[in-house]
Amino acid sequence: MNIGLVYNNNIKVQTHGGGYTIQQDLLNNIEKIKDNNISLTLITLKELASDYLDHNKSKFTKIIPLKRNIFDRFRESLIRNFNFISERSSYKSKLDKICLSNNLDIVIFLDDIHTIYTNFPFVTIVYDVDHIKYPFFPEYSKNNKWYKRENNYQNHLKKASAIISGTDYGISQISKYYGIPENKLYKIPHPSLNYDLTKNFNIDDNYIDTLGLKKNKFLFYPAQFWAHKNHNSLISLGLRLKEKFKDSIKIVLSGSDKGNLNFIKEQIKVNNLDDIIHYIGFISRDQLFTLYKNCLALTYVSYGGPENLPPLEAFSLGCPVIATKNEGSVEQLEDGAILINPNNSDELMRAIMKLQDEKFRSDLILKGKKVSEKKSIDKFMESLKMLVLDLGRYIETWKKVF
Secondary structure, eight states: OEEEEEEOOOTTOOOOOHHHHHHHHHHHHGGGGOBTTBEEEEEESSOOOHHHHHHHGGGOSEEEEOOOOHHHHHHHHHHHHHOOOOTTOOOOOHHHHHHHHTTOOEEEEOSSSOOOOOSSOEEEEOOOOHHHHOTTSHHHHGGGHHHHHHHHHHHHHHHOSEEEESSHHHHHHHHHHHOOOGGGEEEOOOOOOOOOHHHHOOOOTHHHHHTTOOTTSEEEEEOOBOGGGOTTHHHHHHHHHHHHHTTSSEEEEEOOBSSOHHHHHHHHHHTTOTTTEEEOOSOOHHHHHHHHHHSSEEEEOOSOOSOOHHHHHHHHTTOOEEEEOSHHHHHHHTTSSEEEOTTOHHHHHHHHHHTTSHHHHHHHHHHHHHHHHHTOHHHHHHHHHHHHHHHHHHHHHHHHHO
16 A cells, blocks of 8 residues: 655754644654555655755655646635535646556645645544634634634545544544544554654753752643633632742743733733743754653643643653543543643642652653553553554555556
């Protein structure tokens, strides 16, 4: 079976968040689904870094750029949105032509919901339907983004041959909002990589010294500054920490500005929390992992879900996790995290006080690692491979007939 992998991110760009990291990790490990019966062709929408190509081209039979001009996009939009095509039309999209000329059987979209038009069977991954649950956040509502996103979901999901979600709750949401039949929905939990810190990453404990931090004396929240990430809840927590611990426990925020950073900075200043809450910008993965290894806990207070990457990263690295309690996190994180209402500073403070007990903290770290081990990249790839082979039974029928 010949599989085409569509990837829509630029590996040279390092200002993306967790969704980008998941996609890159999947791409870096995709060769695990290869065997004598499966070959992989990478189809890229954006330029890949030359050093990535040098180290990874052996994974793929071919690496093919997919270049669409404004006319291609307009024509595909008409077809997708208005069924502006006849059954007798011979029109083929750029992706269709690549699939045909390279004898591909099926396409896997490694990133989220796509606007690309194709008649080929494809598998897609749904990370969330948060625009349905929280349509009022500006990242979904501003400049008609909600309508564009919803239109993409409607078209992409109904045409998909298979849809992957990481939780039963995620599957139920897709089924509820989009009426997708059960036979198209596959539960494959998003993977937690078991990081080999001695080989792959440079953990530099001196880095926290340069930030003026002390080991286990700060809370860490790595998240892009979207409104739904709920950084604002940490303002009230900061006030409680200042009252209880003076300035001995701090809060460290990292991530790129997605429209809400200035508001959070203003709240920090107005509440005189500059000595408690520190924004350190977008950081490298080495720096990210150094902070996980040295913080008191990850405080993941986002509204988003049903799955999130930072708690899984924290689990793998032995970092305690405090996270928003919702249907998705209960399923994803199990008993490996302290689950709280992020807008209740009393609950947040109680969680922090529990982590002052070394035995409780050690037990929680152990539980997190056990949850992480159940969600390995190997298990994800094996499940993906079985999904593709399952679809292959259908593909064989028309290959033989036509």
